[in-house]
Amino acid sequence: MKKESKMWRDNVRGIFYIALKDIKTYYFKPPAVSWGIVFPITWIAAFYLRNPGNFKELVPGLIAMTILFSTTAAEAVVINFELRLGSLERLLLAPISIASVLLGKVLGGVIFGFLMTTVVTIGSVIMLRLHFNVLHLILIIVPSLFVFSSLGALLCVMVREVFEAQTLLNLPRFLMVFLSGVVYPVSKMPIALRYVAYALPLSYTVDGLQLSFSGGLSKMIYFYTLILFGFFILFIFPAVKLLHKKFE
């Protein structure tokens, strides 16, 4: 029992320090910051200028996009670049599990994403004088950060090279931006596309954020939190399994 709790502590410590090292080494560099925060703001601003209306309606989409792009901004580097250099292998030599190494990578994206999302959310709330439910926002933002960071990790461990990972990451990113209600409401989409939209995790993030700002039903928020948690499980387990396979 004591041995197990020590191992558990070793793994938690490993996850934390790997995340910290990745943030120090790769995040907060111009490419990650521009991809994580500048790109979503520019994208939404461009959409607004094309169709000027009520900018407040675009805020959930802006926050959702920031979550998606910031969590995955440097994952190709923290996973594939390190895989290429052999630095990832060095982590696997440490007395922690492969799952902990990958969770450390995911947590790095989550922390960076959280900081970027906080900046965008607070900025939007202050500038547009928005009303919101803090608990609801947390219940949607936090699981979403884990979902997209683990999705990024899954796609990155599927390939070897950084450029392959970047290309693969862009596929779901842009698919979700167009189909998850970021700029165009899902409810106005053709019925077939609505089914596709609700197979994508970003749709629940956008919907959940809209409810958090509009004071919608708590039950729906909890339901979305559960669904997002399900997506996290759906992405993280195969990601760990694939990484295991790479080192068999």
Add this chain to the structure above:
Amino acid sequence: MNTDIVIRVSDLTKRYGEILAVDHISFEVNKGEVFGFLGPNGAGKTTTIRMLTGLSKPTNGKASILGFDINSEITQIKKRIGVVPEISNLYDELSAFDNLLFMAQLYGVLSRDRKKKAEELLKTFRLYERKDSLFRTFSRGMKRALTIAAALIHNPEILFLDEPTVGLDVVAARSLRNLISNLRQQGITIFLTTHYLEEADLLCDRAAILVKGRILVIDNPQVLKAKTDKKSLEEAFMKITGLEPEVLAIEKGK
């Protein structure tokens, strides 16, 4: 059970599809010795290290390190061993000091000891003056030295060195060999793979010669030379591995 044996390998095998990379090898390494694992490129040296250090699963066979099984108790093993891979794979964007500090954190070195231990190692490896320089600014020899320092941060009982002097100039290689000798004097067991046979002759108490995944012989370098009636370990190696006629043919062709 002999407690002086720290690595016990029995029938260890690794197969990648059709390729048999390591072919039913068995050997033991004693506490405090420098054990050389010698062989040409592709002999299975690195694959063996990868299996013993938990980076790869054996297809067959058993191995234990310090009494822990490599299949079921690899975390216990990892806490007690240090590994220096063939490539110096520390973090380019971290300083020498931060690289060591990160390794100390990963290996659970007590927070009050981390800085002290990192500074001690930087001094031992004569890198203290460059402690704040980024890893990527280091020369190849300095990178190698720091990679070894990183492997020692948690005071391992066994150090695995995979081709430690590859790509180093004469001075750097010599300095690294002196470091390895010092580590041995400190009582650390060293598992060394190399294809520089002179180096093995200088450093190893015993050496295993591996060809195409199989161990041909294990003995003291002096004994190997005596048995083959050769003056150098390199000549003994050529005779043992059967590569001698090939070399002679190449030389005749000149």
